[in-house]
Amino acid sequence: MDKATRIQAGEYFYRGYRIESRLAYWSIGEWQDNVFGGTWYWFDAATTLADAKRVVDITIEIKEAE
Numbered sequence: 001m002d003k004a005t006r007i008q009a010g011e012y013f014y015r016g017y018r019i020e021s022r023l024a025y026w027s028i029g030e031w032q033d034n035v036f037g038g039t040w041y042w043f044d045a046a047t048t049l050a051d052a053k054r055v056v057d058i059t060i061e062i063k064e065a066e
Contacts, residue, residue, distance in 0.1 A: 004053060012049070015060060019052045026052040028059075 004012035010021030018029040018040060025047055029040040044059075046052040 002053075004049065014053055014056050017056045017059075019049065019056070021049075028052050028055055 002015060004014040004019060006012055012019045016030075018031070020027045020029065022045075025045045026049055027042050028044045028046065029042045031038055032041045044052075044055050046055055
């Protein structure tokens, strides 16, 4: 598993995805371009940073298999 890059307290980039700490969970987001420039699309959550990284790994594997 790759190492997540810390942006600031509670925020990480991991394999092109943003993982952000909330009150009781970690949100997982993906950047999506749109007519206004772009926005973060938050699509999943996990209880730990390690679990969030696993969700990102699985998401990337699914996209590569398509």
